[in-house]
Amino acid sequence: MRYRLVFPLLVFMFLLQPLCATAKPVRFAPLPVHSEDYIRREYYPFTEYLQHVLQQPVEIAFRHNLEDVLNGLMSDEIDLAHLWLFDDGTPIESAGSKSCR
Numbered sequence: 001m002r003y004r005l006v007f008p009l010l011v012f013m014f015l016l017q018p019l020c021a022t023a024k025p026v027r028f029a030p031l032p033v034h035s036e037d038y039i040r041r042e043y044y045p046f047t048e049y050l051q052h053v054l055q056q057p058v059e060i061a062f063r064h065n066l067e068d069v070l071n072g073l074m075s076d077e078i079d080l081a082h083l084w085l086f087d088d089g090t091p092i093e094s095a096g097s098k099s100c101r
Helices: 002-020 036-054 066-074
Strands: 026-030 058-060 080-082
Touching: 026 036, 026 066, 036 058, 066 080
Parallel strands: 026 058, 026 080
Antiparallel strands: none
16 A cells, blocks of 8 residues: 555656756856956846846856856856947947946
8 A cells, every 4th residue: 555655756856857956047147348257246236136037046157258158158158248338329340449337
C-alpha cells in the first residue's frame, strides 16, 4: 500500500523539478564610463524594477569598453545593454570627441 503512494509522489516530484528551477538571470550591461561601485548604485533601482516586472533575476554584466559590450551582445553573453552615453540623447556613434559630462 505504501509503495502505491510513494512511487507516484516520487515520479511527480521528479517531473516537477524542472518547473521549480530558478530562472536564468537577465544580464544587463551599462556603458563602462564609471566605476563598478558607481554603476551598481546608479542602476540598482532599474535592475530592481526589471526583476519585479520580469519576475526573474537581473544581474549587471560589467565590461571594460564599448567593444566588449557589443561583442557580449553578439555572442549572447549579454541580454540587454544601455548604449547611450550623453544626457542629450546623442548616440555613441555620432558623439565624436565629446567628453563625458
